Amino acid sequence: MDFLESRAGQPQKDTVLLVLVAVGIGLRLWQYLADPSLWVDEIFVTTNILGRPMSQLLFSPLDYGQVAPLGFLWIEKLLSLSLGPSDLALRLLPAVWSLAGLAGFAGLVGLLLDGLAARVALALFAVAPPLVAYSSQVKQYSSDVAIAVLLLWLASDLSLKGLSLRRSFLAGILGAISVWFSQTAVLMLAGLGVSLILIVWRDRTQTVRHEGRALFLLLALWTASSFVAVWASLKIMTPRIYSFMHWYWAEGFLPVPAQRAIELGWPWRQFRAVVGAGGQAGLAYPFSSFYCLLILLGLLLLWPRLGARAGLVVMPAVVTLFAAIVRQYPFADRAILFLLPTFLIAIGASVEWLCRRTASWSRPLAWLVGLALVGPALYPAAAYPPPYRIEDLKRVMAYVGANRRPGDVVYVFHGARPSFGFYSADYGFRGESYVLGGCHRGDNRLYREELDRFRGQPRVWLVLTHAIPSYHERDDIVSYLDAIGVRLGDFTAPSRTAGQAPPPAEALLYDLSDQRRLGNATANSVPLIGATSQEMRFACGDDPPVVIPPRQH
Numbered sequence: 114m115d116f117l118e119s120r121a122g123q124p125q126k127d128t129v130l131l132v133l134v135a136v137g138i139g140l141r142l143w144q145y146l147a148d149p150s151l152w153v154d155e156i157f158v159t160t161n162i163l164g165r166p167m168s169q170l171l172f173s174p175l176d177y178g179q180v181a182p183l184g185f186l187w188i189e190k191l192l193s194l195s196l197g198p199s200d201l202a203l204r205l206l207p208a209v210w211s212l213a214g215l216a217g218f219a220g221l222v223g224l225l226l227d228g229l230a231a232r233v234a235l236a237l238f239a240v241a242p243p244l245v246a247y248s249s250q251v252k253q254y255s256s257d258v259a260i261a262v263l264l265l266w267l268a269s270d271l272s273l274k275g276l277s278l279r280r281s282f283l284a285g286i287l288g289a290i291s292v293w294f295s296q297t298a299v300l301m302l303a304g305l306g307v308s309l310i311l312i313v314w315r316d317r318t319q320t321v322r323h324e325g326r327a328l329f330l331l332l333a334l335w336t337a338s339s340f341v342a343v344w345a346s347l348k349i350m351t352p353r354i355y356s357f358m359h360w361y362w363a364e365g366f367l368p369v370p371a372q373r374a375i376e377l378g379w380p381w382r383q384f385r386a387v388v389g390a391g392g393q394a395g396l397a398y399p400f401s402s403f404y405c406l407l408i409l410l411g412l413l414l415l416w417p418r419l420g421a422r423a424g425l426v427v428m429p430a431v432v433t434l435f436a437a438i439v440r441q442y443p444f445a446d447r448a449i450l451f452l453l454p455t456f457l458i459a460i461g462a463s464v465e466w467l468c469r470r471t472a473s474w475s476r477p478l479a480w481l482v483g484l485a486l487v488g489p490a491l492y493p494a495a496a497y498p499p500p501y502r503i504e505d506l507k508r509v510m511a512y513v514g515a516n517r518r519p520g521d522v523v524y525v526f527h528g529a530r531p532s533f534g535f536y537s538a539d540y541g542f543r544g545e546s547y548v549l550g551g552c553h554r555g556d557n558r559l560y561r562e563e564l565d566r567f568r569g570q571p572r573v574w575l576v577l578t579h580a581i582p583s584y585h586e587r588d589d590i591v592s593y594l595d596a597i598g599v600r601l602g603d604f605t606a607p608s609r610t611a612g613q614a615p616p617p618a619e620a621l622l623y624d625l626s627d628q629r630r631l632g633n634a635t636a637n638s639v640p641l642i643g644a645t646s647q648e649m650r651f652a653c654g655d656d657p658p659v660v661i662p663p664r665q666h
Contacts, residue, residue, distance in 0.1 A: 129232050130219055137215045137239030140499055141248045145208045147500030148200055150507040150618070153579050154179075155203075155251040156531040160661050162189045162251075163198050174351045177531075180358065183345065184294035185253045198664050207255040211248030214259030215239060218454055221266040224273065225419060225426065226461055229468060233487055234461030240494035241457070242611035243394045243450060246501040253295060254394070254450050260295040261451040264288060265425060268305040271331075272312055272422050281327035285334030292342040297451045299343060300436060302335045304429030312421045365443025380434060381405070383445045388456070390493075390612035394447035397493035397611040404460065404490065411459025414466050430455050460490065493611040501610050504578045506532040506618045508606040510540040513574055513620045516602075521572045523547035524564065526590070528579030529618070534661035547576075554581065557589035557643040561636035564593065571626045572601070578618035585643035591621065592642070596634040598623040 151159060157177035161170060167190055171183050188206055196202035218238045222231040238244065247254040267284050274280065291298040313328050347355075359366070365383060368374050386392045388408070389401025398404045412430075415423035430452050437444035464486045472479035506529060513523065523542070525533045527550045537547070553559035567573045575594065580587040594600070601622040608615040625631070 127232070130223075130235055133232065133235045133239045134215060134219050138212060140240060140245045140494075141208060141211050141215070144245050144499040144501060145201070145204060145249045147249075147502075149249075149500055149502040150505045150532060151200060151203075151251060151535070152503040152615075153528070153531050156535050156661060159198075159203055159251050160531075160535065162186060162203070163193055163664065164662065172349060174349050174354060178354050178357050180296075180346070180350060180354065182253050182256070182292075182294050182296050183342075184290075185256060188294075189251070203251045204249045207250055207252065208248050210259040211244065211255040214244075214255065214262045214454075217259060217262040217266055221262055221269065221454070222458065222461070224266065224269045225415075225422075225458060226465075228465060229483070230461040230465035232461075233464045233483075234457045236487070237457045237460060237490055238454065240491060241396055241453065242493055242497060242501065243396065243447070244453065245494075245499055246610060247394070247447070247450065254447050257295045257297045257451040258453065260291045260298050261301050261429070262454050264291060264298065264301045264305060265429075265454065268309060268425050269422060272309065272425065276309075276313070276324045276327040276331070278327045278330065281331040282334075285331045288331075288335045289338030292339050295451070296342075296346065297433075297448075299339045300433050300442065301429045301451070302339055304427075304432040305425055306332050306335055307432070308421075308424035308428045311424055315421050359440075362443035362445060362448060365437055365445030365448060366440045367438045380437065380444050383449075386446065387449060387453075392446035392612065393610070393615075394450045395612040396453070396490070397497070399489045399492065407463045407486070408456045408459040410466075411461070411463035412455075414462045415459065418462065426455050426458055497609065497611040502606070503608050503610070503615050504529075504532060504618050505606040505608065506576075506578055507536060507539075509576060509578070509604060509618045509620045510536055510542070512604040513576060514540040514542070516622075517574065518572060521574060522567055522570050523574040523576060524567065525549050526560075526575065526577040526580065526586075527552040528581075528586070529576050531661040532578065532618075533576060535664050538663035538665070554584055554586070557584070557586055557641055558636055560586065560590050561593045561639070564590070565636060567625055568597070568631055569626055571624050573598070573623045573625050575621045575623065576619070577621070578616060580616050582616060585641075587616070588642045593634070593636065593639050594621070594623050594625075596639045597631050598625040599627060599630070 157179050158175075158181060160177070161175045161179060165173075167187070170186050170190055175181065185206070189203065192202055192205055196205070215238065219235055222234050226234060244255075244258060247258075264287075267287060271280060271284055288298070288302050292302065309328060309331070313324065364379075368377055368379055373379075382391075384405050385401045386395055388396050388398050388404050390397040391401075396404075412423075412427050415426055419426075433442060433449060433452060434444055436442035442448070464483060467486065468479045468483045471482045510533065517523065523546060525547055530549050533542070533547070534549075537543070550560065550563055553563070573594075575590070577587060577590070601624055603619065603621045606618040608617050
């Protein structure tokens with residue numbers, strides 16, 4: 114089959130597409146069945162889901178600074194009640210959403226693209242590391258992507274078949290429901306709504322009256338549900354959480370004053386981070402600036418290919434960027450994961466256009482161009498296949514549980530507290546068998562003073578993860594323990610992603626009974642690497658320490 118074969122606007126019955134879908138399913142199942150540890154953000158969401166009755170879960174602010182769509186929380190609660198609180202049960206919903214997004218994207222590219230463009234876009238979507246990784250995280254990001262794909266497919270189908278009251282009512286109901294399962298669906302509906310208005314306005318001389326009524330019905334359902342969903346989300350968001358979100362996502366908003374945008378390279382830097390390896394949700398493509406330009410070229414190429422329907426693909430990204438400009442939604446990292454389908458469609462369009470242009474000179478050269486363009490984008494998935502793991506504390510706890518002796522002291526660094534507390538019952542740790550450390554970000558000397566209580570102990574375990582590298586928490590703790598004790602052993606469970614790998618989960622065993630070493634070093638005498646700072650006020654603050662209860666099976 115010719116790799117430039119074109120069947121624009123028709124559903125693709127293509128063996129290559131079926132194979133790509135199968136590959137995507139396999140990667141997602143591989144990730145899901147690997148059953149890595151829940152990392153701290155998942156632990157916080159999960160604790161809310163398991164520890165609250167349904168009414169309190171849906172109508173009260175979530176603990177630990179979490180925000181999630183009400184529909185997502187509702188289904189997760191039902192699954193935990195019916196299937197139990199296991200990690201696999203909790204991750205079932207994200208996995209199903211991810212598979213639905215994959216199937217939906219295969220159908221979408223059949224409507225919007227053809228030939229090589231469709232195959233490239235689907236290949237990149239099927240193997241994209243962040244899409245595979247988030248398919249098994251107890252977070253809403255896989256539903257954000259799936260719903261974005263399904264809404265775009267729905268709007269594209271409407272634009273092809275025309276608006277009727279029946280189709281518009283059905284699409285309106287589906288869109289109205291979607292905002293309760295994905296907060297980013299509001300941005301998608303805004304962009305798609307504007308695009309449909311422009312499509313109808315362009316064809317106004319051919320539009321009959323009932324199509325105008327159908328569009329009004331569609332937009333009314335979308336708008337009403339979006340306003341209610343946004344109102345409900347803001348109603349249960351405390352001022353502290355709202356402030357924390359703006360602080361945490363500060364780089365995703367237009368800088369203040371606006372002139373600093375040029376100095377900081379906003380939003381180009383955020384765009385590059387999502388395409389490259391600049392964050393948790395990055396595609397980890399090499400030559401990220403080149404692929405950003407390829408995306409921009411592809412978005413331009415969609416207009417001659419699709420006409421006004423190209424706005425359906427482009428406008429949600431424009432709306433999201435506008436929301437970031439008015440500082441209402443961040444244009445950064447996993448917050449814009451739902452835009453990856455748009456970016457990958459654009460890359461597919463660019464690759465096909467460049468190959469066609471090259472094929473007019475030489476078909477072998479066109480193949481080389483195609484490989485040169487697609488190969489680096491496939492490299493991250495090939496070099497770093499699943500399973501992806503973040504702060505995989507289960508393996509560390511299993512190691513400590515198998516090797517600790519009666520009388521051993523187990524000290525849990527504050528960053529590991531949520532995960533350790535959650536899994537403690539699974540690995541035989543009772544409350545009196547370990548000591549939880551406090552949060553002292555901004556003054557690493559306090560960690561050392563906290564460890565001084567274990568001077569003289571022959572076996573002290575340090576369980577450590579979620580240490581902020583820029584604050585050198587791990588460096589200052591470990592350097593002090595190395596100075597006052599003898600390391601007897603250690604175990605590391607590395608985090609694994611295609612982009613920037615988070616810190617690992619670790620267990621280090623020390624003998625702190627050597628009086629000579631104890632006498633030669635104090636918490637003040639060993640130089641600190643981390644600087645004193647109070648910038649982490651949201652991370653520690655004056656709140657009580659975060660104590661996550663053990664999961665009850």
